[in-house]
Amino acid sequence: MNSRLLLLLLLVYTVLGLYGLRLWQLQVVEYERYSTQSRGNYVRTEPITAPRGRIFDRNGKLIADNRMAVDLVYQGGEVEFKERILALLGLSELPKPERGQEVIVKANLPEGLIPTLAELTAGQKNLRLVERLERNYPRPISGSVLGYVQLANALQVKQGYDPDELVGVSGLEGGLENTLRGTRGARLVEVNARGERIRSQVIRPPLPGKDVYLTLDxxxxxxxxxxxxxxxxxxxxxxxxxxxxxxxxxxxxxxxxxxxxxxxxxxxxxxxxxxxxxxxRPTPREEIQRLIQDPDKPLFNRAVxxxxxxxxxxxxxxxxxxxxxxxxxxxxxxxxxxxxxxxxxxxxxxxxxxxxxxxxxxxxxxxxxxxxxxxxxxxxxxxxxxxxxxxxxxxxxxxxxxxxxxxxxxxxxxxxxxxxxxxxxxxxxxxxxxxxxxxxxxxxxxxxxxxxxxxxxxxxxxxxxxxxxxxxxxxxxxxxxxxxxxxxxxxxxxxxxxxxxxxxxxxxxxxxxxxxxxxxxxxxxxxxxxxxxxxxxxxxxxxxxxxxxxxxxxxxxxxxxxxxxxxxxxxxxxxxxxxKVNTGSPAQPSPAPIPQPTPPSAARP
Structure with a gap:
């Protein structure tokens, strides 16, 4: 009996010793490696999009601005208050995201719905409200002169743009891109093991692009x-x-x-x-496609x-x-x-x-x-x-x-x-x-x-x-x-x-x-x-x-x-x-006879 008891105790102490040795290895020898890995898993850096510079006319009238838009995004899985949320949005079902991806359930939420949806989505790890900046033109002028913006494409992302960053494509928005584009900021976001955000801290605030005052009246x-x-x-x-x-x-x-x-x-x-x-957003693709295919070329700036x-x-x-x-x-x-x-x-x-x-x-x-x-x-x-x-x-x-x-x-x-x-x-x-x-x-x-x-x-x-x-x-x-x-x-x-x-x-x-x-x-x-x-x-x-x-x-x-x-x-x-002169009805010339066809070289006045 004594020998078997000693053998059992030896076995127990050996196992405890191995556990203690492993614990010492993890806590002391490999502390730095696992500490860094832990921080990498639960603390990440996210970019903060910088507002584009605003555009004014020569007298200070606002032509192009930025506004905060709110989207509802979904990661998949079970959702609390699902039926009520769908009813508020006028939807029959939530879209299905690809594995590991988020999908926008509704972009540009009406301001009146945001407080209610914020309450319904609070604490839900797979359904949340996301704020983003959107370009807005309160006084739009000729589109091909002012230009427009689009989300950065794959090539622009490789060149340093964020996927959610707006890029000037044509007109003034494109020609003044380097002036209007701001400098992105950064924040640290801490999440728990379930991916839920615990807290965040801005470590570098974004710098807005420069405001531009045009010569246009x-x-x-x-x-x-x-x-x-x-x-x-x-x-x-x-x-x-x-x-x-x-x-x-x-x-x-x-x-x-x-x-x-x-x-x-x-x-x-x-x-x-x-x-x-x-x-x-979402982009009205059919309307844009009609613009692109329009034989009258509305995207062309005929002044240049x-x-x-x-x-x-x-x-x-x-x-x-x-x-x-x-x-x-x-x-x-x-x-x-x-x-x-x-x-x-x-x-x-x-x-x-x-x-x-x-x-x-x-x-x-x-x-x-x-x-x-x-x-x-x-x-x-x-x-x-x-x-x-x-x-x-x-x-x-x-x-x-x-x-x-x-x-x-x-x-x-x-x-x-x-x-x-x-x-x-x-x-x-x-x-x-x-x-x-x-x-x-x-x-x-x-x-x-x-x-x-x-x-x-x-x-x-x-x-x-x-x-x-x-x-x-x-x-x-x-x-x-x-x-x-x-x-x-x-x-x-x-x-x-x-x-x-x-x-x-x-x-x-x-x-x-x-x-x-x-x-x-x-x-x-x-x-x-x-x-x-x-x-x-x-x-x-x-x-x-x-x-x-x-x-x-x-x-x-x-x-x-x-x-x-x-x-x-x-x-x-x-x-x-x-x-600011009133010319009334201009004097009309006497009816001219219809001219006979002339060669192209015979220009008319």
Whole structure:
């Protein structure tokens, strides 16, 4: 008995010794390893999304902001008060999450439901309310100008974004991403073995993005957007005149600028969309897909896309002819109905002889044949002259970035070298005649046309366009350069005559504020008459001593017809809103005969 008892005691002490040895190993020898592992299991670091910077107009009106949204998320498993929660949400069943994942039961919970749901979900480890920041646009402007945000994609997450972080995709939101994006914070979260949160502590607060104050005037912006929307009646007049199907919506852009500084006071584009559509969660995918597939391209900002400039480009040709000495302010050509070179005849927009005129008259009456003669009679001959036109256009602001803080495409200026490299063909003299009146392969954006006209209005002082007035408390200084030239007055007087006696006089001759401007109609190869691009560019007051603030407006309509028929009235509405003048019903011109079809090179005013 004694030996068996001793053996049993030995066995017991051995087991206890082994347990004690293991306990000593865990508590002393491997303490650091298991302590670190324990903290890793139950204390984790979570990112805190930083608010994006807010966007204001020049007068402090809030355009883009952030708001706190609350979602109900579910991890799976049994839920208390399930039937009551489903009834509150109007659901029949909870969604099934993938293993180990959370699923959003309801995004953007109404504020009235949040207190009740907070009470019902309290203490439930698999059903909880989650707060997040959502972009909000209380005063949305043209969607493609303002842009929109989306959750970071896989590539952006690899680049340092959080999966729940909003990223600017286009327009101002995209162009100012580095300014608007804040710096994320961090918090320590302690959970128990069942995954329930016990406590949390912010260890690094998030830093909001910088607030941005735009140069845009919200009231003028809305006036420009309304002018685009209201242009449908004028568009339909042109369509009916040529027996064309009616448009359902206008396609175009209006940009209004302070020509002294390059500040963009309004930039509207049509058709457009509400950027709040992209900020919502859950994302309305069907609506967004319809936007993407819309043949009218509402996601495009037409103010920064290149188009054939038509007769607005004649100011470039006029400047080149005068500055190079190929024509003088007194050079006179007869504005004939047509101009013939060899076997080719190029026509003016008017089917009659308009009489002799100088460059000022050619601008005012938009005479194609005056430019054909001036270019053809230039000493170097018309073929090399295209390089002079391209060089002067670039100096005046076409074919290069305008300085805007949003993505933009530049216009295109053909040259002899370009044609040789692209088509392995020489440049033909007749092609220069088309380019001289803004036809052929030459392209310009409405923003570029605005900068070009600013250069003329300011006698060669060329401002870079910009949409940002200040970032936080730091103002953005205008960027001004000087374009060489001595004949700005002739261009200004020609633009003024356009309004007093030329192609814009029927709308603006008696306008309360003296202005200057130019109509433009660009015929498009392959398009029927009446589907031209319609332009108008104008500025005022023309007297530098006038106490009223200056304004420059460019209105463009894609396939809008004649510039004087649709773009001019739209620009006039923006001018009226800016200077707060009541023009009443404009005097209407006598009905013009329907013109006969003309070649694409015969641009209309």
């Amino acid at each position: 919200y009231d003028l912006q809305k006036a420009a957007e309304k002018a685009l929307a209201d242009s449908l009646e004028d568009l339909h007049k042109g369509r009916k005149r040529y027996g064309l199907p009616l448009d359902q919506k206008p396609k175009g852009a209006i940009i209004a600028v302070d020509p002294r500084t390059g500040e963009v006071l309004a930039m509207a584009t049509a058709p457009t969309f509400d950027p709040n559509l992209f900020a919502r 896309l290149p188009y054939a400039p038509g007769s607005t480009f004649k100011l470039v040709t006029s400047s080149m002819l005068l500055e190079k000495g190929y024509a003088t302010p007194g050079t006179i050509y007869t504005c004939t109905a047509a101009f013939t070179v060899g076997r080719f005849t190029m026509r003016n927009w008017a089917h009659r002889n308009m009489g002799p005129m100088t460059v000022k008259g050619a601008i005012a009456n938009s005479c194609n044949t005056w430019y054909f003669q001036a270019v053809w009679n230039a000493p170097p001959g018309s073929a090399p002259l295209v390089d002079d036109i391209a060089a002067r256009a670039k100096e005046m602001g076409i074919g290069r970035p305008t300085g805007l803080e949003i993505p933009e495409r530049s216009g295109f200026l053909p040259t002899r070298a370009w044609k040789r490299a692209t088509f392995d063909e020489p440049w033909y003299p007749g092609e220069t005649l088309s380019v001289a009146i803004g036809q052929g392969p030459v392209l310009a954006t409405p923003a570029e046309i605005a900068r070009m006209l600013s250069t003329i209005a300011m006698s060669g002082r060329q401002p870079e366009l910009h949409l940002v007035k200040r970032i936080g408390d730091t103002p953005i200084s205008p960027r001004i350069s000087q374009v060489p030239g001595t004949h700005w007055a002739e261009l200004q007087e020609g633009l003024r005559q356009t309004v007093t006696e030329g192609t814009a006089s029927f709308q603006l001759k008696d306008f309360p504020v003296p202005t200057a401007g130019k109509t433009g109609t660009a015929e498009i190869p392959g398009k029927r008459m009446g589907l031209s691009h319609a332009w108008y560019m104008g500025y005022g007051p023309v007297d530098p001593n006038d106490p009223r603030p200056p304004l420059l407006v460019v209105a463009f309509f894609e396939n809008g017809g004649e510039g004087s028929g649709v773009a001019l009235p739209a620009a006039k509405k923006v001018m009226s809103a800016f200077w």
